[in-house]
Structure formats: C-alpha cells, structure tokens
Amino acid sequence: MIEIRHLTRVYDGVPVVNDVSLTVETGELAVLVGTSGSGKTTLLRMINRLVQPTSGQVLVEGVDTATLPAHLLRRRIGYAIQGHGLFPHRTVAQNIATVPRLLGWPRAQIDARVDELLVLFQLDPATFRDRMPHQLSGGQAQRVGVARALAAKPDLLLMDEPFGALDPLIRAKAQADLRAIQRRLGTTLILVTHDMREAVDLGDRIAVMDGGRLLQYDHPARILTQPAVPFVRDLIGATDRPLRLLSLKTVGDLAQPGDAEGPTIPPEATLRDALAECLWSGRTAVPVQGGGIVTLDALRAEARPQ
Amino acid sequence: MPRLSPPAVLFALIGLAGLALPLVQFKANRIVAGEGVGLADLPHGPWVLPALGAILVLACPARSPAAARLASAVAGLVAATLMLGTAASHLPPPGNSLARVAPASGFWLLALAFGLMLADAVNRLRPSLALRWVMLAGAVALTAGILVSGVLDGVSVMREYATRRDLFLREGQAHLALAFGSLGLALLAGIPLGIVIFQARRWRGPVLGALNILQTIPSLALFGIMIPVLGWVAATIPGAAQAGVSGIGTFPALVALFLYSLLPVVSNTLSGLSGVPAPTQEAAVGLGMTRAQVMAQVLVPLALPVLLAAVRIVLVQNIGLAVIAGLIGGGGFGTFVFQGLNQTAMDLVLLGALPTIALALVAGIALDLLVQGTRRGAA
Numbered sequence: 005m006i007e008i009r010h011l012t013r014v015y016d017g018v019p020v021v022n023d024v025s026l027t028v029e030t031g032e033l034a035v036l037v038g039t040s041g042s043g044k045t046t047l048l049r050m051i052n053r054l055v056q057p058t059s060g061q062v063l064v065e066g067v068d069t070a071t072l073p074a075h076l077l078r079r080r081i082g083y084a085i086q087g088h089g090l091f092p093h094r095t096v097a098q099n100i101a102t103v104p105r106l107l108g109w110p111r112a113q114i115d116a117r118v119d120e121l122l123v124l125f126q127l128d129p130a131t132f133r134d135r136m137p138h139q140l141s142g143g144q145a146q147r148v149g150v151a152r153a154l155a156a157k158p159d160l161l162l163m164d165e166p167f168g169a170l171d172p173l174i175r176a177k178a179q180a181d182l183r184a185i186q187r188r189l190g191t192t193l194i195l196v197t198h199d200m201r202e203a204v205d206l207g208d209r210i211a212v213m214d215g216g217r218l219l220q221y222d223h224p225a226r227i228l229t230q231p232a233v234p235f236v237r238d239l240i241g242a243t244d245r246p247l248r249l250l251s252l253k254t255v256g257d258l259a260q261p262g263d264a265e266g267p268t269i270p271p272e273a274t275l276r277d278a279l280a281e282c283l284w285s286g287r288t289a290v291p292v293q294g295g296g297i298v299t300l301d302a303l304r305a306e307a308r309p310q
Numbered sequence: 311m312p313r314l315s316p317p318a319v320l321f322a323l324i325g326l327a328g329l330a331l332p333l334v335q336f337k338a339n340r341i342v343a344g345e346g347v348g349l350a351d352l353p354h355g356p357w358v359l360p361a362l363g364a365i366l367v368l369a370c371p372a373r374s375p376a377a378a379r380l381a382s383a384v385a386g387l388v389a390a391t392l393m394l395g396t397a398a399s400h401l402p403p404p405g406n407s408l409a410r411v412a413p414a415s416g417f418w419l420l421a422l423a424f425g426l427m428l429a430d431a432v433n434r435l436r437p438s439l440a441l442r443w444v445m446l447a448g449a450v451a452l453t454a455g456i457l458v459s460g461v462l463d464g465v466s467v468m469r470e471y472a473t474r475r476d477l478f479l480r481e482g483q484a485h486l487a488l489a490f491g492s493l494g495l496a497l498l499a500g501i502p503l504g505i506v507i508f509q510a511r512r513w514r515g516p517v518l519g520a521l522n523i524l525q526t527i528p529s530l531a532l533f534g535i536m537i538p539v540l541g542w543v544a545a546t547i548p549g550a551a552q553a554g555v556s557g558i559g560t561f562p563a564l565v566a567l568f569l570y571s572l573l574p575v576v577s578n579t580l581s582g583l584s585g586v587p588a589p590t591q592e593a594a595v596g597l598g599m600t601r602a603q604v605m606a607q608v609l610v611p612l613a614l615p616v617l618l619a620a621v622r623i624v625l626v627q628n629i630g631l632a633v634i635a636g637l638i639g640g641g642g643f644g645t646f647v648f649q650g651l652n653q654t655a656m657d658l659v660l661l662g663a664l665p666t667i668a669l670a671l672v673a674g675i676a677l678d679l680l681v682q683g684t685r686r687g688a689a
Contacts, residue, residue, distance in 0.1 A: 092612065
C-alpha cells in the first residue's frame with residue numbers, strides 16, 4: 005500500500021504540487037492524469053525521491069520513504085520513462101540486469117531472471133539477450149524498459165508516460181500487455197499520462213490533477229459519470245463520455261438469455277465493441293460466444309450515468 | 311580510353327615529377343650544397359625508373375583494384391627507399407668518409423606519391439578494424455626492418471644517427487616523456503575539471519574562456535613566458551627549485567604542453583558528458599545508481615569515444631609541439647632540429663624531424679582505430 009500524505013513541492017515560491025494526499029492499494033493500478041504543468045510528473049518523481057518533497061510524506065507499506073537513503077529506496081521501486089532511457093552501450097540483458105546487479109544478486113539468478121522477463125514480454129531470449137538497444141524497434145525497446153523496471157521484483161512500479169513514444173497501433177497492444185502483466189504479477193503501479201483515454205482504459209483508479217492540486221481521485225466509472233469539478237468533465241470530453249463508459253465493462257458482464265442473428269462477439273470484448281458491432285451491422289442484438297445475447301437497449305442503458 | 315580515377319592521376323603526376331627530379335644529393339661534406347643525382351644514373355636505375363613509372367600509370371584507371379594499388383604503393387615506397395640506400399653505398403668514392411648522400415626532391419615526391427596512394431588504397435579497401443591494426447603493425451615492422459637491415463646506413467640522416475646513437479635514444483625517450491607526460495597530466499587534471507563544469511553549469515563559461523585564451527598564445531611565446539615566470543618561482547619560493555621547477559629545461563616544456571592540452575581534454579569531457587541522452591541519465595538515477603555509479607557506469611563509458619578523440623588530438627599535437635622544447639633545453643627530438651638549424655646541417659634537422667613525424671603518424675592512426683573500436687561498442 006502506498007500512502008501519499010499532504011505532499012507539497014514548491015519551486016521559487018510557486019507550489020508545483022500542492023498538498024496532495026492519496027492512497028494506492030496493493031496490486032492496484034493508479035493513473036495520474038492531467039495537462040502538462042499539472043504537477044503529475046513531479047508528484048510521481050517525489051515517490052522515488054528524484055524530486056525532494058518540500059513537505060509531506062510518502063509511506064510505502066507503512067515505511068516513511070524519507071527514512072531510507074534515496075538510491076536504496078529507488079532500487080526497491082521500479083521506474084520506467086518515456087523514450088525508455090535504455091543504456092545504449094549495454095545489451096538488452098545487461099540493461100534488464102541493472103537493478104539486480106546493483107543489489108548484488110548471484111550471476112545465475114540474474115541470468116534466469118533476465119530470460120524469465122524476456123519471455124514474459126514476448127521477446128525470445130536467444131534472439132534478444134545480446135542485442136544492443138539501437139537494434140530494437142520502438143515497441144521492443146519500450147518492453148525492455150518495463151522489463152528492466154520489473155527486474156528486481158519491486159513492490160511498486162512507477163511509469164512516466166511509458167507509451168508516449170509509440171505509434172497508436174503498437175500503443176494499444178503495449179497497454180493491453182502491461183495491464184495483463186500487472187494483473188498477473190500483482191504489482192502496485194502508478195502511471196502518469198496526459199491521455200484521459202489511456203487513464204480510463206488502464207486505471208483501477210484515476211487521479212485528476214490540475215495546477216498542482218488533486219481535483220478528484222476515484223474509480224474510472226465515477227470520474228466519467230460524476231466529475232467533481234467542470235475541469236474533470238472537460239478533460240474527459242462530453243462527446244466521448246458514453247463511449248468511455250461502455251469501454252469499462254465487458255460483454256460478459258451484460259449478457260442476457262436470448263437469441264440473435266448474425267456473427268457472435270467474444271465475452272471479453274468491451275461493451276463499446278458490442279455497440280460498434282450493433283451499429284455497423286444494423287442489428288438490435290448481438291449473440292455472445294458461448295451463449296446469450298447483448299441488446300442495443302441494454303447497451304443504451306449502460307452508456308448513461310446511473 | 312578507360313575512365314580515370316582523379317586522385318590516382320594526381321598521385322601519378324606527383325610521382326612522375328619525382329622520377330624526373332634528382333633522387334639524391336651528393337655532397338662533398340655534410341654542410342656544403344651538393345649536386346643532384348637522378349634515379350637513371352644509379353645501379354639498377356635503368357630498369358627501376360620505368361618500373362616505378364609503370365606502377366604509377368597503371369594505378370590511374372578507375373577500375374584498377376584497390377588491393378593492387380595497395381601492393382603497388384608498398385612496392386613503390388620500398389623500391390624508392392632501397393634505391394636511396396643503393397645511392398648512398400655506391401656514390402661516395404671508397405675510403406671517403408666525409409662525402410654525404412642525402413634524399414633530394416625526387417625521393418620526397420616519390421615518397422609523397424606512394425604514401426598518398428597507400429592511404430587512398432587502404433580507404434578504398436575498407437578493411438575491418440582488426441585488419442587495420444594488422445596493417446599498422448605491418449607498416450611499423452617493415453620500417454623498423456629496413457632501418458635495422460642496414461641498407462640505409464650510408465644515407466646522410468643515418469650517418470648523423472650513427473654518431474649520436476646514445477643521444478638519439480635519450481632524446482627519443484625525453485620526447486615521448488614530454489608528449490605522454492603532458493597528456494597524462496592533462497587527463498588527470500582535465501577530466502575531473504570537465505566533470506566539475508558539467509555538473510556546475512555556471513563555471514563552464516569562465517573555465518572554457520580561460521583555457522581558450524591559453525590555447526591562443528603562440529607556442530614560442532608561451533615557452534618564452536615560462537622562462538621568466540618559472541625562473542622567478544624557482545628563485546623565490548623555497549623548495550621550488552629542488553622540486554624541479556626552473557625557467558629552462560624539461561619543467562617549463564612540460565608545463566607549456568600541459569596547458570595546451572587542457573582545453574581539448576576539458577571541452578571534450580564536457581561535450582562527451584553533455585551528449586549522453588537525458589532519459590538515459592534519468593533512468594540511471596531512477597533505477598537506484600549512486601552519483602558515482604551513474605558517472606562510472608553510464609556517463610563516462612558513453613563519453614569515452616569523445617574523450618579518446620581528445621586524447622588523439624592532444625597526443626598528436628604534443629608530439630609535434632614537443633619539438634619546440636628543444637629550444638629551451640627541454641630535450642626531445644627538437645634538440646637535433648635546432649642544432650641542425652644552427653649548423654645549417656639539414657641532415658641533423660631531418661634526424662629530429664623524421665622520427666617526430668613518424669611518431670605523430672603512428673599515434674594518430676592508432677588512436678583513430680581505438681576511437682572507432684569504442685564507437686562501435688557504444689553505437
């Protein structure tokens with residue numbers, strides 16, 4: 005569990021992060037979202053003390069991070085950034101092994117961990133272990149950057165715009181993969197983005213920031229349906245709201261008994277996909293794989309605040 | 311008419327001019343002006359002359375393979391050198407130890423033409439890094455072999471060498487000590503200074519400005535300034551003279567070379583470190599490296615190619631500049647150069663100049679290869 009208590013950072017008399025408090029439960033994925041200059045990155049960097057807080061506390065599993073030497077704290081917290089920041093003079097394996105080596109793991113354990121992570125991120129160890137970063141595609145480099153952040157099995161992973169440098173098609177896949185891996189490993193993850201859509205797609209909870217203040221910290225559905233202030237509503241974009249809301253639930257959640265014509269839709273598809281299918285094929289109901297249907301009326305009801 | 315390679319034509323023109331001019335000068339003694347002797351008038355000359363001409367002309371077509379050019383260039387260089395030795399052993403009448411045979415314009419132009427052809431051929435071959443090292447070692451071994459074999463012993467420069475063998479070795483060591491010593495000192499002081507101004511941004515302007523001013527002082531003037539300044543230090547500060555400080559000799563020479571070396575080392579350290587991408591540095595800190603680990607494991611290895619480029623600049627520059635040290639009694643090959651100038655004995659000047667050029671060439675090429683090696687690793 006990560007507790008942020010009254011965290012403030014002042015630069016030249018101007019508060020960049022102003023009295024922010026929030027708690028991220030173990031295994032949760034929290035997204036800090038806001039425009040540039042909102043203080044979201046500064047808040048993230050205060051968690052691993054790349055930025056020293058002016059006042060306030062960060063507690064990781066109940067331990068005040070200010071009581072640890074900064075570099076030892078950072079070895080326990082994974083960190084991945086936009087543009088991945090891989091060391092260009094080291095191989096993929098050496099890059100991933102960075103933190104385990106700093107921690108003095110035995111050689112054999114490091115090698116095994118590197119291969120394990122490469123497999124987890126769908127990179128064939130024999131092919132990629134000895135590649136240099138400049139020989140990787142953008143998507144591969146991004147995955148190696150995240151693998152490096154996870155190498156020493158940190159309890160907490162911090163990511164600053166990790167998908168910012170990827171083109172849209174690769175980004176969607178990388179987001180889905182990250183979500184799956186985070187669920188599987190049970191890692192607590194705090195991610196910074198300026199993209200509300202990314203926040204809604206990924207976050208268990210979303211923290212909306214503006215001008216250094218935390219405006220709202222809640223589950224995506226509540227952020228969408230009950231924005232605390234007009235700014236949050238603007239950030240979501242009124243025209244996108246119903247579609248975003250639909251993207252939070254899967255077809256499986258809404259399936260009801262019945263029969264419908266035409267091609268089926270898988271139960272793990274989002275309601276948004278189901279709506280698109282209905283509209284495109286001109287049907288009022290779509291059969292779900294393995295039984296049941298999703299009706300246009302049910303979708304319509306889900307797309308409104310309840 | 312086949313298409314011609316412009317550089318090869320230029321080399322051929324230089325070489326053909328060399329063949330037309332006298333290969334050596336035959337002098338009654340080491341100081342008087344002599345008379346030129348052409349290649350054709352030497353033993354074997356009547357067939358070596360057309361052979362060298364043919365080699366030069368055959369390299370001209372653009373289709374001429376690089377490997378053949380390389381072989382031609384080496385053959386040409388060796389042939390010109392051997393003919394120089396032949397002239398030295400045949401021209402003086404038996405028993406006359408005063409007569410001198412010195413390389414003349416013809417020899418120098420031939421050496422230039424084949425040397426350029428060699429460099430051009432190596433470039434075209436694009437040999438691997440390992441092969442380049444082998445080529446460099448081969449060139450050094452071949453040169454040493456020719457010198458040791460004794461075929462050139464009759465040539466004037468070698469005659470000067472023969473009478474100063476011990477002195478030559480001593481001045482050679484002094485020269486290397488000056489060049490490498492000043493480089494070592496500059497690295498010891500310059501790398502930390504570069505790291506400091508990398509981290510303390512506001513010191514960059516003043517430090518680089520001061521070093522820039524130092525760099526613009528002409529070398530002779532700097533050596534001149536050293537004499538009164540260090541002389542005064544040696545005379546007034548107790549213990550300074552005992553510690554080796556003096557107005558003339560090795561110490562001021564070392565100080566001057568050190569000062570000249572600082573700017574390249576400091577500015578390349580700075581630009582090398584500044585060239586490390588910001589996300590890379592941020593990641594290094596964010597993953598939990600200490601400041602020292604960031605420096606040693608990330609910043610310095612990534613700045614290394616630029617740093618080695620500075621070592622190359624400084625070493626080649628100092629091997630050349632160390633000649634001036636001869637002027638203030640600092641030792642080195644410059645001693646022969648200035649003695650020779652005073653005695654109008656060009657052979658003695660060459661005894662100082664030729665090894666300096668050879669050292670600078672070998673050091674420059676070797677460091678280029680090192681830089682390429684590290685670039686490849688870091689690319």
